[in-house]
Amino acid sequence: MEIIKVDLGARSYNIYIGSDILQDLGRYLKELPVGKKVLVITNPNVRHLYGKIVKECLSGAGYNVLVGEMGDGEEYKTMVTAERFYDLAYESGIDRLSPVVALGGGVVGDTAGYVAATYLRGVPLIQVPTTLLAQVDSSVGGKVAVNHPRGKNIIGVFYQPHLVLADINVLKTLPPRELRSGLAEVIKYGVIWNEEFFFWLEENIEPLLAGEAGSLVHVVRESCRIKAKVVEADETESGLRAILNYGHTVGHAVEALTGYKKYTHGEAVGIGMVVAARLAWSLDLLGFSELSRIEALVRRAGLPHKLPENLLLEDLVESFLHDKKVTGGNLTFVLPERIGKVDIRKDLTRKILIDFLNLR
Ligand SMILES: NC(=O)c1ccc[n+]([C@@H]2O[C@H](COP(=O)([O-])OP(=O)(O)OC[C@H]3O[C@@H](n4cnc5c(N)ncnc54)[C@H](O)[C@@H]3O)[C@@H](O)[C@H]2O)c1
Secondary structure, X not given: OEEEEEOOXXXXXXXXXXXXXXXXXXXXXXXXXXXXXXXXXXOHHHHHHXXXXXXXXXXXXXXXXXXXXXXXXXXXXXXXXXXXXXXXXXXXXXXXXXXXXXXXXXXXXXXXXHHXXXXXXOOOEEEEEOOHHHHHHHOOOOEEEEEEOOEEEEEEEEOOOOEEEEEHHHHHHOOHHHHHHHXXXXXHHHHXXXXXXXXXXXXXXXXXXOOOHHHHHHHHHHHHHHHHHHHHHOOOOOOHHHHHHOOHHXXXXXXXXXXXXOOOHHHHHHHHHHHHHHHHHHOOOOOHHHHHHHHHHHXXXXXXXXOOOOOOHHHHHHHHHOOOXXXXXXXXXXXXXXXXXXXXXEEEXXXXXXXXXXXX
């Protein structure tokens, strides 16, 4: 078992990473100053797989456990779902010390996190991520949100968890497509921060795809370390943290324009990373061999790497311009300069983007 500390002063917390540690959740929770009533938020799929073990370990540690379910899927990451949990929390007497445990992937984590951040102006949040994507990314760093009918993640706050517990063992039941989606965010860390890690991924992509436990522990640990460093330096995205959005401007546009149905978040990010690398190459920022390495790794991870043929160029550019990353009318694009280093560009005009996309 490994512990990574996210050092944010009074908002610091530990990420516990290991194999077969889910049943230790009650023990770790007892180290925190939280109340005895716990609201576990999950979905029917994850509840069926891991609800019993979590409930038993929490009850065994002396907690009074209440379980609330939300639908399985991005379409349930809404205010309507959050309001149902506010009702449940109210009816069951959740108080300001009662922790909310998010047991599931990023959809559950973001929704439960938003509920924890807003109910009674904030109750303790415990993240128990059960997808690779959630273990390496969404459970760490404190971004919590629900979707608005017109845009993804646009209702949200920064709210750090009190503890994150990532048990690699739960990834055994994850469908292969979801494992691949998580790898997109893992590859992202190599491109934005650490070439050595990228190289390690190039060497170990096959065991990772096969779900080999040692390799998965390594990627969850390295990814969380990188994310922790970035978040410690810039908790609320006033500067550096924007590098974590590499691949996401295009990725979010692809997700939105295909109705959040065709691609998983990670798949859309896979496309977004390759498109952003191509854009960097077309602007002479990135060498061709590095572009080829990024594209090759995305492809070897089984992720899509091309924009869907039927997307209209105008729609894509409009969608970029509606992204949260637009400030003062300027679009922010994270572009790789080499593997391990990216630049946050705020000078890309509509014309540059249209000229580039015309060449696709
Ligand atoms: N807050 C952040 O910083 C952040 C970062 C990245 C992504 N996100 C958000 O995360 C969401 C995507 O998360 P995701 O990719 O985890 O998808 P998800 O939460 O929809 O989970 C994918 C599927 O896997 C199932 N599942 C979860 N754990 C399982 C397990 N152990 N075994 C079997 N099945 C399991 C789920 O029921 C679901 O059907 C998006 O809403 C995205 O916006 C947030």
